[in-house]
Amino acid sequence: MIGIVRPDKVNDVLEALYRAEIRGFSLSRVQGHGGELDRVETYRGTRVQMGLSDKARFEIAVSEDFVEHALDALCEGAQTGEVGDGKIFVVPLERVVRIRTGESDRGAVTPVLK
Amino acid sequence: MIVSAAAGVDSGDTAWMLVSTALVLLMTIGLGIFYAGLVRAKNALNTFMMCVAALAVATITWALVGYSLAFDGDAKIVGGLSHAFLNGVDFAPRDGTTIPHLVFFAFQATFCIVTTALVSGAVVERMRFGPFLVFAALWSVLVYAVMAHWAFGGGWLQAQGTLDFAGGVPVEMGSGFSALAAALVVGSRKDYGRQALLPHNAVYCLLGAGLLWFGWFGFNGGSGFSTGDPSVLAFTNTLLTPACTLLVWFILDLMRGRQVTAIGAATAIIVGCVGITPAGGFISPAGAMVLGALVALPCYAVVMWRPRTRVDETLDVLAAHGVAGLFGIVFIGVFASKSWNGVADGLAYGDAGQLGSQLVAAVAAPAYAFAMTWILLKGIGAVMPLRGPAHDEAVGMDIVHHGEEAYLTGEGAILMRAEAEAEEERPVVANV
Numbered sequence: 385m386i387g388i389v390r391p392d393k394v395n396d397v398l399e400a401l402y403r404a405e406i407r408g409f410s411l412s413r414v415q416g417h418g419g420e421l422d423r424v425e426t427y428r429g430t431r432v433q434m435g436l437s438d439k440a441r442f443e444i445a446v447s448e449d450f451v452e453h454a455l456d457a458l459c460e461g462a463q464t465g466e467v468g469d470g471k472i473f474v475v476p477l478e479r480v481v482r483i484r485t486g487e488s489d490r491g492a493v494t495p496v497l498k
Numbered sequence: 499m500i501v502s503a504a505a506g507v508d509s510g511d512t513a514w515m516l517v518s519t520a521l522v523l524l525m526t527i528g529l530g531i532f533y534a535g536l537v538r539a540k541n542a543l544n545t546f547m548m549c550v551a552a553l554a555v556a557t558i559t560w561a562l563v564g565y566s567l568a569f570d571g572d573a574k575i576v577g578g579l580s581h582a583f584l585n586g587v588d589f590a591p592r593d594g595t596t597i598p599h600l601v602f603f604a605f606q607a608t609f610c611i612v613t614t615a616l617v618s619g620a621v622v623e624r625m626r627f628g629p630f631l632v633f634a635a636l637w638s639v640l641v642y643a644v645m646a647h648w649a650f651g652g653g654w655l656q657a658q659g660t661l662d663f664a665g666g667v668p669v670e671m672g673s674g675f676s677a678l679a680a681a682l683v684v685g686s687r688k689d690y691g692r693q694a695l696l697p698h699n700a701v702y703c704l705l706g707a708g709l710l711w712f713g714w715f716g717f718n719g720g721s722g723f724s725t726g727d728p729s730v731l732a733f734t735n736t737l738l739t740p741a742c743t744l745l746v747w748f749i750l751d752l753m754r755g756r757q758v759t760a761i762g763a764a765t766a767i768i769v770g771c772v773g774i775t776p777a778g779g780f781i782s783p784a785g786a787m788v789l790g791a792l793v794a795l796p797c798y799a800v801v802m803w804r805p806r807t808r809v810d811e812t813l814d815v816l817a818a819h820g821v822a823g824l825f826g827i828v829f830i831g832v833f834a835s836k837s838w839n840g841v842a843d844g845l846a847y848g849d850a851g852q853l854g855s856q857l858v859a860a861v862a863a864p865a866y867a868f869a870m871t872w873i874l875l876k877g878i879g880a881v882m883p884l885r886g887p888a889h890d891e892a893v894g895m896d897i898v899h900h901g902e903e904a905y906l907t908g909e910g911a912i913l914m915r916a917e918a919e920a921e922e923e924r925p926v927v928a929n930v
Contacts, residue, residue, distance in 0.1 A: 415909060423901070424901065425901045432913055464892070
């Protein structure tokens with residue numbers, strides 16, 4: 385599952401994911417263009433339309449039972465109601481391997497709880 | 499053509515005061531860098547711009563009325579208006595000094611500027627830029643100029659014997675306790691207490707603190723208005739005190755977390771400089787070192803305690819300036835030494851009365867600064883909103899108020915051309 389969200393909502397998303405007990409994900413900073421209006425910036429005599437906005441991209445691998453929880457958490461954490469809140473793409477996963485143990489698939493995406 | 503200076507003007511003193519004025523002006527930029535480093539990247543420009551705004555606004559208000567209210571006559575509460583619009587401020591020496599009145603004015607102007615900029619530290623990351631400009635203009639006159647009159651211009655604090663070498667009353671306590679009031683009136687940032695709101699560039703903090711220390715040699719060293727003994731003493735004490743504050747801050751950091759922090763060090767430099775500001779020309783070099791070591795303790799405590807409260811006094815102006823300035827003012831009452839300053843002894847040298855005069859200032863200055871700033875911001879807030887919607891805070895003040903970003907990659911920037919000069923309508927993608 386890939387969620388593209390506003391960078392200033394990252395902390396809210398993290399909180400929502402922890403509450404949903406989703407402990408494994410990665411986060412990267414990306415730039416993108418959605419439906420939001422371009423903002424105009426001025427640097428001396430140069431006026432520019434900023435077509436790209438900073439976004440944060442969550443990649444979360446979950447088993448089937450957790451898909452809805454993860455979706456809810458992303459929506460709950462990232463929503464402001466304004467254009468530019470982002471998107472969530474749910475995509476099938478062919479195979480997952482946990483490098484440390486060699487476990488695959490469901491075992492690999494289940495967090496280790498001590 | 500060489501035109502000789504007016505009678506009574508000393509060339510050496512004037513030369514040093516010209517340099518000092520420029521040194522103090524650099525402090526406002528140093529403060530801007532220090533403050534910008536302490537906020538999040540999306541607010542770095544706005545934070546810096548509040549200091550730049552003081553360069554514009556406070557200079558103008560100072561020339562129009564502020565200087566006159568501070569330095570015209572020796573009425574108790576506030577000066578007169580006969581120097582308004584720089585009337586009568588020319589080449590002749592300012593009374594009681596050997597430097598041209600114009601230089602004296604410019605030197606004092608740089609103090610008003612940096613003090614106005616200091617207060618912004620309480621409201622960064624959420625206060626709107628427009629209302630801040632209004633606030634800066636009014637604050638520089640109603641709070642700074644009035645308190646400068648009390649302490650420097652012959653007002654009631656000076657008349658009842660309060661010693662304040664370079665601005666413990668108007669600059670340090672004035673900004674520190676105003677900052678507390680400003681933070682309370684403007685309110686906390688929307689994420690304060692919910693999320694970690696961290697400094698985005700500790701190197702800026704150290705660079706800014708270093709520039710402040712550098713400029714402070716003019717700030718304290720110039721406050722004798724000459725190259726005489728008090729200036730020399732204050733200059734050297736400005737080296738000694740912050741060094742001691744730094745070392746004690748290191749030790750406090752080690753005791754608390756087993757690591758010496760860089761932002762702590764930047765803070766310590768400022769705390770030390772503030773501590774010696776009122777006392778610079780009044781205490782011995784050894785006393786200055788003791789002051790440096792001791793002033794770290796209350797300030798460190800307030801820096802640690804304040805974020806645990808609900809008061810989002812964002813950049814700890816109260817701790818670094820208000821508390822340190824108050825400490826310095828009171829310290830004079832104990833350790834002032836007539837053999838060094840030729841003016842007065844403190845409690846440790848047998849004169850308890852001086853401590854009384856200092857304590858009066860330590861009560862009156864915070865009370866006035868807090869109350870007046872509170873009233874001023876409530877007044878401005880009744881006319882225009884002091885802060886924007888939560889959405890503005892999420893996006894960041896730089897984009898919302900300035901239409902610029904501090905750290906721009908230029909990717910995705912499409913050049914816009916004015917209709918008239920656009921020969922072709924094809925947008926050009928910025929090449930970075």
